[in-house]
Amino acid sequence: MEENKLIVNYIGFYSLVLGLFSSILIFVLSIRSYILKILDKRIFSVSFLQLFFVLTSFTSLIICFLISDFGNETVFNNSHSNKPIFYKISGTWGNHEGSLLLWLLVLTLFLFLFILKSKNELKSYRCLTLVFQQIIIIGFFLFVLITSNPFNYLFPVPLEGLGLNPILQDPALAIHPPILYLGYVGSSLIFSATLAAVIENYVSKEWAKNIKIWILISWIFLTLGIALGSIWAYYELGWGGFWFWDPVENVSLMPWICLTALLHCILVLEKRDLLKSWAVILSIGTFTLSMCGTFLVRSGILNSVHTFANDPSRGIFILSFLFFLILMSLAIFFIFFKEEKKNYHKIYFLSKEVSIIINNWFLMYFLSVVLIGTLYPIFLEVIIDHKISVGPPFYNKLIIPFLILFLIFMSFAPGVKWIRENNIKKEFKLLILFIISLLTSFFIYDLLGKKSLINTVLLSASLYLFLITIKDFFSKELLNLPQKISHLGFSMLILSIILNSILSNEITINLKVGEKFSFKNENIYFESLQNEKNKNYQAVVGIFKIEDEKKNIYQFQPELRIYDQPEIITSEADIKMSLFTDKFLVMNKIKGNEYFNVRYQIKPFMLWIWVSSLLLTVGAFLSLYRRLYEK
């Protein structure tokens, strides 16, 4: 039995090594093909082999987790024999080594798909894309093998593992990393393809059309990945928030903003053959930001809720690799890029081109706020040894004023025509909608008894955008449905976030069994406590009854879980979700007495935040579908 376990580890490790060799082989073959101006058929078979090796290695690691082989150091550190099977599997990527292996798997998978999908494109462009993608893949292979080998074996073999952090034992978080990685890694393919296109002078309408498929794929996965992360934070961290401007969240938001800008910019390139250099810069930027994110998270520089075990040598490796990639791409950009000047005079002020430029302008501003807000404290600490916190108030203050302008701009910009718009719509309806939004927001604030001019304006701007996008759905010619769906998603997202933040209500109170309190016409009664024994944790379940003003009675069962391995106490909130309001109840034990600290929150429009993020991706998915199947 022990020998079999060892064999699985050996298979995993040596397939990784073979994978590295096949990478080097593809790299050499592609360069040779590029020089000889042919396309070597062997590249195809070797990249299939490479995918096979990485898949074998990844499967071996999953098997190690499944059979709880604690001789494997990664399994020992992150698993436990009495964990449910689902979390044994998800534990494979719930740690540094395993997640890198997953990252490699996705890298090779995407490369393989690219080879399959790009048959109609220029040979030299395909070869060069392979070269650049292999440089990235080789870098990651070396990173895994040198600094984070998932198949280190321990002697003597420990009897039991240390267990997976219980807050990671959750369905949303089990699929959050793979989906986010698909997004990140997709951006690496965009990066390689862009560099290849720059060298081949192939940054053109046709290229834009092909690369847009990959942009959409990465964008969909990145959006879903971020949304899943927030959903998890909402119900699992037990704080009732969903976005904390935590550095690690910011790090995933930055490539998203950059990719969103690219998604819009590529339209101009596709339709009008303009903004070439800008599209190239955004492609390089998106991947660089993804890599920066990896560096910041894995090097342990950040103070955040997402912490893996850290090791300085890893940080140094990623940092050098990152610098290498940045220098390489900059050099290629400055040496090879040829801007065609002939198209410049064709831009008119009132045109879709200009409105997309303005969209990019704002997105770059939001990006710079997040980037500077995340990096500045790190630099300040290194340079003058002064620690500051850059928290939500900073982002709110810098983003909200510009967001208002952005929302108003977004309400009319998508309707502007390509090349030149001659008649500006002077519709009376639009003015009415604007007045409605303004009055409604004013009214809401008046009812709340709060006075904040900027928030009133923000609310009315987002309400206005929402009403306009709804109106657009009912217009006679329903052109460009994917864009309309995504824009509706965005306007709903902003609107629900704002309404959620101004209308949420909460109370925190200390209670013991049998006591009750009332809050906003609701009576909350702490009925009893129950003990439950589960496979890998014990739970203390609080039974609460809440009676609302209509005498409906809801039962809430928040839990305190005491996990065995590692021994960590978590509190599981009970959330009653409805169409317009979430009710959120969480309890914590107060040390040394019989009281519990109970937090009850009423959070309107939570569901709509998730629905609208989903709508964003539905639009993008529809656009992708059209591109792939409707020729």
Next chain:
Amino acid sequence: MKFTKTIFLLFFLMSLFSESLANKDDQLIYKISKNLRCIICQGQSIYDSQSDFALSMKLLIKKKIEEGKSEQEIYEFLKEKYGEWIVYDTSLDKKTFILWGLPVLLFFLGGAIIIKKLVFRKI
């Protein structure tokens, strides 16, 4: 259609929030504790944390409010004691003017580049 929707929304909001607000002091404690970092946790605010440090900080904030201290005075007191790191709301001073100014500067710079490219282009 739109009018009925709006009116429906308004009624819904009114029914939810015409009640009186919870105790003013409690609201202030929430507001202050959300703006403070739990310095022994990983990226949590005092409000969100259940650590001993956070619990004692909440009591401290409550005590300070009862003493009649203003929000700003409480922040100043805590900064003195634990360093500027504890407050999430970054202040604007000679150490942070780049943090606040650079994004806005970049925005105007971007605008200037766009205008230059569009207006002063050679035809």
